[in-house]
Amino acid sequence: MYRNKNKSIINLYREQLAIIVTLFTLLIIAFFSLLILNIYRSHQGTILTNSLANQSTLTQVLAKDANRIFEIDSVLKVYNGNGESKNTLQNKMNSTLKELQQSRDAYQKQYNSIKHGYITYNNKKVSFKGISNDELNKIFQQHDKIWSQYNYNINIILTNKNTLTDLLKSTRYINENNQTLLNQNDKITSIIQIYNSNQTQVYVNILTGIGILILILLGIFMINTYINLFLPMNQFYRGMTQIGINDISTATPKFKGEELKPIFYEVQTVFNKLKSLINIIEDLSKNVPFRNILDRIFNSFLEYVPYTYIGVALIEDDGEIIKASYVSAAKEHKDLAKRMLGLKAEISSTSLGDVLKSKKARLINDLDEYVKGKKMREYNKILLEEGIKSSITFPLINNDKPIGIIFFSSSKKNVYKKEHVEFLKIVANSIMLSLEEDIFIEDMVISSTLALAVLTEERDPETGEHLNRMKIYSRMLAEYLSKENKYKDVIDMTYINAIERFSPLHDIGKVAIRDDILLKPGKLTKEEFEIMKTHTTYGGKVLRMADENLKKRGRSIFAMGIEIAEGHHEWWNGTGYPYGKQGEEIPLSARIVAVADVLDALTSKRPYKRAFSFQESLDIIIEDSGKHFDPYIINVLLKNIVKFKERYRRFNRNQQ
Template sequence: MKSIRRLVALIVTAIICVLTIALLINNYYLRPILIQWVDMNKELLGFSETYIEADLNIRVMDNVVSQVTSTQIIEPGRLIRIKDAHNENYQNLVLKFDQLISINQSINGTLTSLEGYSLLSFFINYDNFVNLFKNLAEKTEAINNSILDLSDISITDQKLSIVELHKEYKELRAPLSDVRLKYGELTGQVIPKFINILNITLIVLFVIVTVLASLLNKVAGRVLRYIFDSFKILNSNNYNVNNIPRLKSTFEEEKLIGEFVDDIFNERLFINKIKEIVSTEYIIDNIIEKLLVLVKDILNTDRIGVAFVDYKKQSIIAEHGAFNYGKVLLGPGFEVEFHKTGLTKLIDTKKPIITMSIQNELAKRPESESLKLLNQEGIKSNMIIPLIINNVVLGFLFFSSVEENNYNSKSVQFGVKISTEISNILDKTYLTKKMFSTATRTFANLVEKRDNETGNHILRMTQYSRIIAEELINHLDSNYRVNESFVSDIINYASIHDIGKIGIPDEVLKKPGRLTNEERTIMQTHSTIGASILTDLEQSLKIFNRDFYRTAIDIAHFHHERWDGKGYPEGLSGLHIPLAARIVSIADVFDALTSRRVYKDSIGFEESVKIINEGSGTQFDPQLVRVFNNALQKFKDVYESDIFTNKDYYYEKQFRLSNNKAYT
């Protein structure tokens, strides 16, 4: 495609070339011709003046000769004076004709020089002028010879010679007049033609400039109309690129302007989508996940993460991450102190940074744990944007790619706009998440207070549920494949699976020993009671336009359903049972088997594993049992852990991990 910039450059170059050529022709061709031609006129004028002056000398000499040769007696003194006058005028006459000969030679040299300018013969035919001048020069030379011959003749014998000389002198007047008339005629031809050349050059330049100005005006008018119409549409909050009037792209710059306007529309559309997200979402997990969907192609980004600054603890804590590859190693809960991270500089400068190569940066800072984890994940480059509220850095937004050198200044501009839009809502969603985590912890404590024997049970079974859920990330079967939000919900809500027990009478709930059939029926109502409690809570949160407790309801309502359909309360079977309930069912039973109750002793780890496998395909989902078997070491680590002795520590860790897709 043609470039108007290159076209303008070409036209300007052409103008410069025309001007340069014109200047060169003028300075090295026309000007020398005109100068020599004008100088020749001066010489002809000098010739004429000298010629006229010589007439007096000839007349004086003729008068002297006439007196000397007359019959009158001339006294000696006067004779001497008139002879001196004769000699003086003779010498002056010789000098004047020497000047005329010199002028002729100069004019002849000029004519010889002009013969080298072939362009002159194109304008005028001066051959006749040359012939006329040669005739003038020959007659001048002849008169000059006659004058020189007088030196050999005495004054008394010069009468006839001077008369003849005077005759030749007068005959010179006609060729001189012819030369001057011809010169004037030729000058009348040369000057106008040279002026015409100048005018033609100026006209050509004017036409070129006019064409260029017209072209630029046409393109500018078309582009300005396009920009005006486009921004008029943009001002109406219509961000659909298809509604933009199409710009006829004759030149490359017009195409670039069209692409620039398209970029503005796409950017505004993107920002509008972000605003829609932040106006409808109240959970940080969902915001980050939806943000990744929006930017993964625009910024070629494979992972987005967010971390918050804890000024009290002087540390930075990873909160949530969304990614489109395998497991992450640097996940939520990762904490680094100010003095151990380069992010501290960003708190002071408040400026984004780009790491073109994680490997190269790790080579410079091998002690950085975060760089090690990112490198192990396969992240090659990243971009970090400070989240700023009221000129204070709240946290950081991380954009990461599996390709090196993925981000540039344009990416930073885009990232800053994103952070500007979501900074406030991230702060609010972070607090929202804390609020719901606290609410979940309160519910769990309610159950613990009603049923003292199950206090640590809800802590362990939550960990077991988390392990199974994390193993399902990127599962090949879409019926089992989960994302980090699902894992987060499992972590948050598995602990309240038995929330309905607060509605069970104490004589049944706290009865030592086995329950009767009637008591068992009453106990089984805890699943519907729990679902009812959470459903009422969910309805009160409809203002947020999100089913905050949907997963919690599924867990509380259906965690006693069986794969073969023989469970309660609805008798669901197979995949009709919500996945979250199927996961919690295995975790709940496994911890119940390995825990001591008032009505039974605990069963060993290996025996409990065997019982779970025996229930595969009847009580439990066989696919989840296979996942359970693949994660036995992680189950055993929890089984043998003493983390649950400090519940405040446990709940804080749960909060930090509640949105991790792949906790390792």
């Protein structure tokens, strides 16, 4: 018990405290090392994912450009003066040839880098030279064999001096081997990502092991402190009592009594917070959608920080607009998420602009008092009506570039303190990293797919802004339906945003339809119409393949897009295509888009018809209610027809 007889209590206290402080410092260093390592490795993994995914995208671009060149060349060689001018076609040919060459060169350059064990992305180099894999080398050999012939056929196309037969052979080879090239790239990507993930796990295990060792040492020295300090002090008080100087009832520390409970719980809380933060860091290193991470964060710190609502607003339109994009709320705010999601405001008209400029947290402990005497903004009105009384606002900044705002709010007043701000600041920074990666990945995938849809529309110059108009009509219909009792629990802001995002992909399958059918000014023959109908299943197939690849990485994005692509030509009475579904067998999203698509198609000029007036178009749609269209949706359309007519007029004004 008395191993340090020659040392005073104060010296023992200083020594033990110094050791404990040192161990705590080492523990914090290990924790932040783990944090920095995960952020760094996550960033490295993102670069690898983006670069390797770009290889697959480039193979698709190569095949698309080859097909496009063959189509244009076919038209030029039999040009009869109809349709687009010869100069216009030649310009399209030159532009596509240039794009094909650039894509081929970019693919070759990146592939050479991958073979040498590194990739370069935005002037950043990521190495994986430590990888040793016979399977990878075998894939390289198979890839080189196919790529040699693939590249040879691209060169044939690039010469632009071939007969249609030669061009057809080269284009056919590229189309037939494109999927093989994609599969090989996917295998290369999978092997490299597994290697990168394993390397990350090794480093994490090492740092975790160091942290555990430090915790064990800390426990040992805590016991040592108890033996060298608390027991001698207890003995001291007992000795004082024996000679009548002190009363044992007041002098003896109650190690198991009430006095030490606050200290025990405070220490326990610190370690629980530390564990929660480590769990968040682990989530950040996984490819998990941000909405899932936000829910995990919401449930992780309720015991330590008083909040009942977390909201994330993202900056849009080149920094002009801020939009409520993600929400996680307690049950007491049952309508808060639905009312807030999708709400937009001009940053310059709100105090959030000052938060972003200052890059500092803002604490409001009485929201009622804060808004008193100020112009009531829509979002503040909703927050107050839903019971929010106080909040902490953090700007989300990455490399001096603001990407949004995060709010931690409570249903009680005067609950936030300085320590809450400091603790949540760490959480906010972690959220920012995960959020930026999630947005980047989803936007990259969807933007690439939408670009293909836009390219399909541009093959027909008469369609103009069709995608944008029908997208707006689709969103309006979804918004009005969400206010009806039948769909108020089905259509929320997430659904509305999704239908706006994916409705332009409804005709993406038309990329597979030949120009002579797609652009035919007259009525299609029975055989031609059967070919045209395949654009629905082809569109679903394209989006389903994209979604399956994403599922391998823990994501699924295109579920609604698949519903829309396959179902927007199904009829309510079961006479539509491709599957002959009827009634509510047809997905709701497809039924909404069907109405929006036809409304714009009827009011727009096409090669085979004039543009009908709004009333003429409406009469046609009403006549087809219960046959072509869901009658409930048509009733909602008619109920809000003034708004749709106003939007139609705005479209016409913009075109003039």
